[in-house]
């Protein structure tokens with residue numbers, strides 16, 4: 001798959017493959033400003049925690065560029081306000097805040113006198129982050145491949161693939177890693193109501209790679225497990241608390257409960273940047289509520305009688321005790337997660 005996040009320095013614009021249109025149409029949504037990037041994040045033109053982080057880094061570049069061109073006075077205050085707005089575009093995926101903070105770190109370290117110089121520094125950093133993310137996913141794939149056996153069928157929820165990262169994927173990175181290691185792996189993609197990331201995106205990118213994939217309704221999970229059709233579950237993450245509690249797409253917690261019931265291993269695959277050490281456990285993870293329309297309608301057609309309210313929580317939190325392992329670029333972390341997470345973070349800093 002060619003890069004779905006592409007920054008054009010000539011036109012100073014960010015090209016994003018518009019994931020709302022997949023699998024029937026491949027066209028780009030072009031961001032010329034940070035406000036375009038915020039719109040792309042909020043409307044889920046691009047989604048998935050690591051992809052959100054990389055996109056936000058490019059959003060910082062566009063913010064600095066506009067500030068350099070248009071602000072005669074206190075450019076630092078103007079840019080600071082813009083970055084605060086960008087970091088708030090979506091609340092659950094911690095990679096968004098992480099990416100903006102990393103760019104702020106570059107700003108603080110260099111302390112340039114003018115915003116044009118900062119734009120250049122931001123450009124280099126965003127490019128580095130995008131390249132790093134692919135390498136991190138490949139490392140996740142390398143470590144995760146050891147958890148899968150030749151002939152396994154892996155169930156995944158939502159899309160934690162190339163489209164949800166800068167490339168290769170986290171959960172799908174584990175699957176790609178196993179396939180690259182010569183194992184025959186088949187995938188069951190939960191359709192993932194209401195945005196249908198599993199049916200539209202996971203199935204699309206695996207089919208492109210010729211990895212066998214079957215789409216199942218979310219509510220088929222128990223039956224599929226009971227029938228012995230699932231050997232392992234691998235999902236991504238939007239935020240992992242210090243104790244291992246993991247926020248991921250709504251429905252993930254239910255899959256984890258079923259996996260425990262049927263004695264099926266349940267793995268989370270995510271970069272270390274998805275771990276939020278500022279929070280002790282999952283109760284502190286903010287859960288995004290998205291527009292009712294996503295639940296009320298399918299393909300523009302109303303499903304729910306007028307006046308009947310709906311729930312549209314976009315994420316849930318799987319308690320650490322239901323997770324068999326967390327696959328990171330530093331290896332597979334095991335219980336007790338507070339200790340293994342602290343060790344992985346120390347290693348990364350070293």
Ligand code: MRU
Pocket residue numbers: 047048049050093157158159160161164165169170171197235236237238248249250314
């Ligand atoms: O609302 P989304 O599509 O951004 O949610 C995405 C997920 O929940 C993914 O599983 C998660 O971000 C991991 S992406 C590698």
